[in-house]
Amino acid sequence: MDEPLVARMRQFGETIFAEMSRLAAETGSINLGQGFPDTDGPRSLLQGAARRIEQGVNQYPPGPGRVELRGAVAADRARRYGLEYDPDTEVYITVGATAGIAASVLGLVEPGDEVVLFEPMYDSYAGVIALAGGVRRPVALRPDPDQGGRFRFDADELRAAIGPRTRMIIVNSPHNPTGTVFTPDELDVIAELCREHDLIALTDEVYEHLTFDDAAHVPLATRAGMRDRTVAVSSAGKTFSVTAWKTGWVMGPEPLVRAARTVNQFLTFTANGALQLAIADAIRDETEWVAAQRDALQRKRDRLAAGLREAGFGVMRPQGTYFVMTDIRPLGYSDGIELARALPGRAGVAAVPAQVLYDNVAEGRHLVRFAFCKRDEVLDDAVIRLTRYANG
Numbered sequence: 001m002d003e004p005l006v007a008r009m010r011q012f013g014e015t016i017f018a019e020m021s022r023l024a025a026e027t028g029s030i031n032l033g034q035g036f037p038d039t040d041g042p043r044s045l046l047q048g049a050a051r052r053i054e055q056g057v058n059q060y061p062p063g064p065g066r067v068e069l070r071g072a073v074a075a076d077r078a079r080r081y082g083l084e085y086d087p088d089t090e091v092y093i094t095v096g097a098t099a100g101i102a103a104s105v106l107g108l109v110e111p112g113d114e115v116v117l118f119e120p121m122y123d124s125y126a127g128v129i130a131l132a133g134g135v136r137r138p139v140a141l142r143p144d145p146d147q148g149g150r151f152r153f154d155a156d157e158l159r160a161a162i163g164p165r166t167r168m169i170i171v172n173s174p175h176n177p178t179g180t181v182f183t184p185d186e187l188d189v190i191a192e193l194c195r196e197h198d199l200i201a202l203t204d205e206v207y208e209h210l211t212f213d214d215a216a217h218v219p220l221a222t223r224a225g226m227r228d229r230t231v232a233v234s235s236a237g238k239t240f241s242v243t244a245w246k247t248g249w250v251m252g253p254e255p256l257v258r259a260a261r262t263v264n265q266f267l268t269f270t271a272n273g274a275l276q277l278a279i280a281d282a283i284r285d286e287t288e289w290v291a292a293q294r295d296a297l298q299r300k301r302d303r304l305a306a307g308l309r310e311a312g313f314g315v316m317r318p319q320g321t322y323f324v325m326t327d328i329r330p331l332g333y334s335d336g337i338e339l340a341r342a343l344p345g346r347a348g349v350a351a352v353p354a355q356v357l358y359d360n361v362a363e364g365r366h367l368v369r370f371a372f373c374k375r376d377e378v379l380d381d382a383v384i385r386l387t388r389y390a391n392g
């Protein structure tokens with residue numbers, strides 16, 4: 001039989017995250033590849049979900065999501081950022097941020113439309129843009145030696161990527177995999193271009209709570225003229241260490257949210273009900289847990305970054321997320337895929353080569369991403385293994 005997969009998806013194989021997790025399992029490696037914590041979220045959240053299931057909250061919730069969660073999301077967004085959304089028409093619950101992003105792109109991008117995004121890019125963006133028949137226009141984030149290796153974009157390159165067919169810009173901040181938290185000035189550059197070219201912004205804010213030091217998350221929708229052209233997506237998975245729960249939300253002006261909602265009726269239709277109720281409570285009641293988790297992650301960042309530096313990696317200090325990016329050239333390697341494929345078997349550690357998150361592969365060939373959202377003893381063990389490998 002000829003290749004049965006539709007032509008527009010043939011550029012995609014098994015994702016690198018699946019491949020690395022499989023390699024990690026086969027070799028008994030410590031998996032610092034895929035970003036999921038190895039400790040649980042707040043007790044009240046877990047018990048709240050279990051209680052709802054016991055109580056019989058087990059049938060289809062309303063398509064847009066439980067009103068309790070939509071209300072909690074809207075109140076939280078207003079309290080923390082001063083952004084007001086009508087929970088009935090401007091907040092929509094999805095099966096994780098992934099489905100929110102997919103429904104938004106599929107509902108707003110016509111075949112042939114161009115989508116500007118920053119690379120390295122979270123892998124689902126490329127997939128859904130291709131599904132929509134859109135065209136990716138990547139703009140590189142590069143480490144700035146004057147900012148301690150913080151990744152940032154060049155405003156002229158961003159301007160040059162926007163053309164008459166540009167429909168949307170995707171902005172992920174805090175940014176996976178670089179850990180960059182976009183500054184208000186950087187957001188204002190993006191906002192000005194969105195206004196000038198009448199673009200829709202899709203923001204992926206799943207790490208909004210997980211920022212370190214003095215970096216603070218600022219939603220693009222707070223910038224001048226942006227509330228009414230921004231679809232913002234966030235999720236419970238990273239905030240509450242429940243990545244398996246796949247519960248996210250889309251927030252924006254009614255016409256943009258309606259576009260996502262129209263599509264999502266035919267993707268997943270609705271999301272889990274019991275978990276939505278438990279998450280609604282946690283958004284209100286577990287702010288201290290989230291703050292403590294943020295502090296713990298900052299210490300884990302420092303712990304793994306110091307260990308990787310000690311082992312000989314070049315380390316770019318992230319301002320948020322679960323991840324630290326490293327430069328493997330100081331170790332004498334140049335190709336991240338080669339090293340990442342070898343590490344599980346030789347060192348007993350799995351990581352993700354960043355080049356798979358670039359269209360311009362050369363930009364990221366020498367970069368490898370490690371996750372630090374793991375117990376301290378796991379991070380320490382990984383550092384010992386990597387140091388032994390680097391010195392052997």
Ligand SMILES: *Cc1c(COP(=O)(O)O)cnc(C)c1O
Nearest residue numbers: 096097098122176206235237248
């Ligand atoms: C984890 C992650 C997602 C997916 O979130 P879910 O709620 O699990 O679907 C989306 N974007 C980025 C940048 C992520 O790291």
